Amino acid sequence: MTIRQISVFLENRAGQLREITGVLCDSHINLRAISIAETADYGVLRIIADDPASASEKLLEHGFILTMTPVVAVEVPDQPGGLNSVLGLISDSGIDVEYMYAVLGGSNGKAYMIFRVADAEKLCEVLEQNGLKSVPGEVLGEH
Amino acid sequence: MERYYQPEIECASRETILGWQNERLVKQVRHVWDNVPYYRKKMEEKGVTPDDIKGVADLHKLPFLSKEDLRIAYPYGLLAEPLEKCVRIQSTSGTTGKRVVAFYTQHDIDLWEDCCARAIVAAGGTNKDVCQVSYGYGLFTGGPGLNGGSHKVGCLTIPTSSGNTERQIMFIMDLQATILCCTPSYAAYLGETMKEMGYTPDQIPLKAGIFGAEAWSEEMRRDIEKTLGIKAYDIYGLTETSGPGVSFECSEQTGMHINEDHFIAEIIDPETGEVLPEGEKGELVFTSITKEAFPLLRYRTRDICVLSRKKCSCGRTHVKMSKPMGRSDDMLIIKGVNVFPSQIETVLIQHGYSSNYQIIVDRVNHTDTLEVQVEMTPENFSDSLAKITEREKELVSGLKTMLGIGAKVKLVAPKTIQRSEGKAVRVIDKRKI
Structure with missing residues (x-):
């Protein structure tokens, strides 16, 4: 049994993570798990959300690049x-x-x-x- | 006292120079008409035949050639001699990945090396000098050109080529090099490094430097002259017309004498193509009147500058050009290498990145830096950092292959690179030259 993780591209600049949590907050999505992997210039935010389908839809709408794994x-x-x-x-x-x-x-x-x-x-x-x-x-x- | 490599040519009267130019131009136009169908067609389209060209006064009747023509005619379309007469090519970047390839007969190389020898002698070089050539050797014209010129002058030539700064400095000190040939930014870097190593200008044996292939300011000249304890001379050229030595600076340091026995220079309005009177700023156009294999007529350099026939205190009579003040196209010169934004775009698209990108050029510690900011695409994204990094490395290596110089890639979020109305601002050049 697998679960759906959403991975989002993170540019290394102030406020980028906040933009993502802002979108999720406005859509009433709750985060169950979160992990970030990063290099000096960029990172990948990995989240398990309580509603993966609507979380990814909202993030895509806001122009984020993501993948469902x-x-x-x-x-x-x-x-x-x-x-x-x-x-x-x-x-x-x-x-x-x-x-x-x-x-x-x-x-x-x-x-x-x-x-x-x-x-x-x-x-x-x-x-x-x-x-x-x-x-x-x-x-x-x-x- | 001023010395010359070929005084009878370099100090010839204006009438004599014009006489050579008239005679050589007429001959060259005939040579091209007979051997280069590509240009002949251009002449026919303009309704000009070799009979219409009786001297320099008729030059304006001829059609222009541009980098675009070189791309279309690549590789052999502008070659004017049979291959059995050609002995070498040199090459530089084209606009979209097709390189510019220029051909040389032995005669062409001889004349090119003469031009470089004139520059070395103008910088005070003699057969007692030790001349270190730290321009790249290979397809780039810098190394081979100055190497040949140095031989002609009779200098002991050290062909270090570019890079490996420690070894460069070892040779300068151990072999007591007196003349240095390289890009101005590399000269500045060598100077900084030697200073850090504790060498003072009077300990450094160098007395003169011949620096070209990129733009540099008077301020940078003074910096280099101070740290290395030398006099720094500018040299200009382009692969299409031979390489370095099309023009060079003399002791007066107020512009570069164009070798008018080999090249006719014109300044045109880049918009209309109209020839501008002397002293006006415009695009520099060259006609090669002695080249056999690759004789370009009215080649548009895209460099913006001014010509001056004011009498020069050095005694040379050939026309002087100012340092190029800019370009009439979007070509950048980074670390002495020609870079077109279109080349970068080609690589980005090949690697699945978006055509929204920005190029940031800067000069840090006298060394050019190139950063390409590119928006992440779904195609190149992955939940695995290792995969993103691997694709980024492929892009970096693709850029290196295309441009010949390293670029730093910065991946940014989509839609963060500014879209402008109309023409996109692709290049931010922070260098203060």
Whole structure:
């Protein structure tokens, strides 16, 4: 099971991020997770929104460049070594993680990791075979 | 005392020079008519035949040639000699990626090197000098031209070519170089570096520099002269007419003497093409009257300048041109290299970027910088930073291949580059020249 992540191009200048959050705020969109990757000159803002379809529509309307990517959200056992065991599974199965970030306190107060991999379906299978579950968007508060 | 490489030519009377020009022009027009169908057609369209050209006074009857003609006739369309007589090409940027290729017979190279030798002697060069040529060698005319001129004068020539500043300085100091040939910005950079290394002007063996291929101010001249402890001379030329040495500065430093035994200069109104009287500012046009392989008639340089026949204290009688004061097209000269915005646009479109871009040229520590700001497109965007960076690197390398110089790319958000009504402002040149 995958969820939809929106990635938006960020130019490195004052106020650029605020313009994006402004559009989302005006459209009453709530952010569930956020991560930024950047170079000296530009960055990519990655968000999980409660309403991905309308978030991307509004951002496109305002001229932002974005792309929708399927990512996998995994509940991470809330104990020492929790993330370590999940990463062990992924690495043993030969899946290459492009990037990942944490979501703390989803709607139920648990910890989740968002994984971006080339083959999301394969990651879901591997997780399932090992008794872990990729969670649906609703768990993170998606409508 | 002023010295000359070819005094009988450089100090000839005006009548003698005009005599040479009349005779050579008539011969050259016949040569082109007989051997270059492209130009012959242009003449026919204008209703001119070689019989109509009896001397310099008839020059205005001939059609112009422009960079656009060179592009259309690329590569061999303006060649006037059989290939077995040609021994070399040199090349420079064209407007949209097609390069300008100029051809030389051995005779053409000899005359070109004579012109460069005149410049070196005018800068005080003799066969006792050690002349370091730090212009690029290769397709660029700077290195090969001054190298040949330096040989003719009999200088010990150090062909360092451009780049590798540490090695340049090592040769200047170890071999006690006395003359330096390079772009003015590189001379300034060498000067700054040597100063930082602790060399004072009186420790530096150089006495003269011959600097060209880009615009430079009087202020920059004084800077270079001070840091290197030399006298700095300007030199002008373009690949289309041979290369450096079309004109050069003498001790008076009030303009560059055009080698009128090889080139006839005119100043025209860039809008109407009408020839302007002496002393008026306009576009410089050259007719090569001695070139065999690539004899361009009435070639529009797009450089804006002024000609002066005022008597020069150096004793040379050839007409002087001012430093170019600007261009009548959008060509930029960056680090001595010709750059057209259209070339940059071509590369951007090839790589899937938008044609909304802006070029920012600046000069930092006497060195030109080029930044291309380009709007991100959906096609080049990805959620992966590594992919965006990879595409950006491909663009940087595409620009380097097209332009021959490095450019910094700055990716910006869509619709952030100003759209103007009418003509877009593509270039912001912050250099104060």
